Structures are given as structure tokens and as C-alpha cells.
Amino acid sequence: MKQQKIEEHLSLYFIMGSANCGNRDPVDVLKQAIDGGITLFQYREKGEAALKDREKYRLAEKLQRVCADAEIPFMVNDDVELAIELDADGVHVGQDDEAARFVRRRMGNKILGVSAHTIDEAHQAIHDGADYLGIGPIFPTASKADAKKAQGPELIKHFRNQEINVPIVGIGGITSANAQEVIEAGADGVSVISAIAGAENIQKATEELKTKLR
Ligand SMILES: Nc1nc(C(F)(F)F)ncc1COP(=O)(O)OP(=O)(O)O
Ligand SMILES: [Mg+2]
Numbered sequence: 001m002k003q004q005k006i007e008e009h010l011s012l013y014f015i016m017g018s019a020n021c022g023n024r025d026p027v028d029v030l031k032q033a034i035d036g037g038i039t040l041f042q043y044r045e046k047g048e049a050a051l052k053d054r055e056k057y058r059l060a061e062k063l064q065r066v067c068a069d070a071e072i073p074f075m076v077n078d079d080v081e082l083a084i085e086l087d088a089d090g091v092h093v094g095q096d097d098e099a100a101r102f103v104r105r106r107m108g109n110k111i112l113g114v115s116a117h118t119i120d121e122a123h124q125a126i127h128d129g130a131d132y133l134g135i136g137p138i139f140p141t142a143s144k145a146d147a148k149k150a151q152g153p154e155l156i157k158h159f160r161n162q163e164i165n166v167p168i169v170g171i172g173g174i175t176s177a178n179a180q181e182v183i184e185a186g187a188d189g190v191s192v193i194s195a196i197a198g199a200e201n202i203q204k205a206t207e208e209l210k211t212k213l214r
Pocket of ligand 2: 077078092093097
């Protein structure tokens with residue numbers, strides 16, 4: 001059942017784009033994160049130096065192939081056209097992106113993730129066919145310039161107390177030091193960018209995060 005699989009895949013959700021890799025090749029960063037045990041990947045190409053058009057497509061294709069070889073679902077952030085062109089496993093959209101109900105129509109039965117900051121946004125996303133919700137920022141983050149104020153793990157507890165029972169992944173400033181709190185608050189998994197992409201030893205950092213999630 002897709003719903004069940006998604007819950008499984010959400011446990012350690014790595015999100016990355018070229019801007020998060022410093023002078024390292026994003027393909028190598030992804031391979032090391034996969035070797036470290038990530039369960040889901042999202043290609044998120046953001047920032048003033050973000051790749052565009054052919055360059056973006058070519059990197060996305062390479063990252064998709066790395067995920068396919070490792071049987072890790074490949075998600076695309078924001079760019080529904082790219083996701084469809086690549087036949088990606090799914091797409092993640094936020095409140096300022098294309099409306100989830102249209103994305104669901106265009107993506108068919110692919111995985112659809114939606115960011116939600118309020119209970120109303122969560123209900124709307126579920127109504128629009130979201131398979132999982134990205135809830136955050138839980139802790140302060142340096143990976144998203146326009147992030148809202150960090151709400152702490154209490155935000156996830158609040159969603160669960162309000163009977164939001166779909167798969168939830170926490171996002172925002174999550175590291176191996178605080179990941180357990182996010183799971184204890186009721187999230188099915190954690191998503192990270194710099195805790196993995198910014199680590200000295202990517203595979204080790206990923207393995208360490210993974211052990212904290214057991
Ligand atoms: N990219 C994301 N992925 C997740 C996931 F659930 F996958 F962890 N949750 C939240 C976001 C944030 O999405 P959005 O609000 O559109 O901002 P941006 O497009 O800058 O990422
Ligand atoms: Mg977005």
C-alpha cells in the first residue's frame with residue numbers, strides 16, 4: 001500500500017541541491033548519504049546560484065539515477081514540470097508553490113508532499129491528496145532564507161493532538177542531537193539538509209543520525 005510505504009520511507013529524509021554541497025559534487029554527497037542509510041531523497045535547487053534549465057535537468061537526472069540504483073524514492077521540490085519530465089517518484093510543494101490539488105491531478109499516483117504550518121493548511125493539504133506533511137521549522141534553520149519562526153517539537157505534538165494522523169516529517173534545524181525529540185513528538189521521520197550535506201564525513205553523520213532514530 002503506497003501510504004504504508006511512505007511512512008517507512010520518511011524516517012531519514014535527505015534534502016539537498018547544489019547550493020548545499022559547498023565545493024563537493026552533489027552526486028558524491030548523495031551517494032555517501034545513501035551509504036549512510038537515508039530512506040528518502042528530495043532534490044531542492046534553491047538560491048541565487050541555483051542551477052536552471054538544462055544544467056538543473058542534467059543534475060536532477062544524475063541524482064535520480066543514483067536513487068534508482070539504491071531503490072530510494074527520488075522527490076523533486078517545487079518544480080512539478082521537472083518532476084513530470086523525469087518521471088520522478090514524487091514532488092514536494094509548499095504553501096507558496098503550485099496548489100497541491102493541481103499537483104495531485106498532474107502527478108497521478110506519485111508521492112505528493114505538502115508543507116503545512118497550521119492545522120487549516122494541514123486539513124487543506126490532506127483534502128488535496130497529500131501523502132505526507134512537512135511540518136516545521138522545528139528548530140532554527142540556516143537552509144531556508146525565508147523560513148518562518150521555529151516552533152519546537154511541540155508543533156508536531158499539536159498536529160497529532162488535533163487528530164492530524166497522516167504521515168508527518170519534521171523539518172528545520174534537525175541534527176543527531178535533537179532528532180529523537182522530533183520522533184517522540186509524533187513525527188514519522190525527520191528531514192535534514194545541512195546536518196548531512198554540511199558534515200565533514202557525510203556517511204558517518206548520516207549513520208549517527210540513523211542510530212538516533214531507532
Ligand atoms: N522542501 C520542503 N520539504 C519538506 C519535507 F517534508 F519534504 F521534508 N518540508 C518542507 C519543505 C519546505 O517547502 P516550502 O515551504 O515550499 O519551501 P522550499 O520550497 O524553500 O523548500
Ligand atoms: Mg517550495
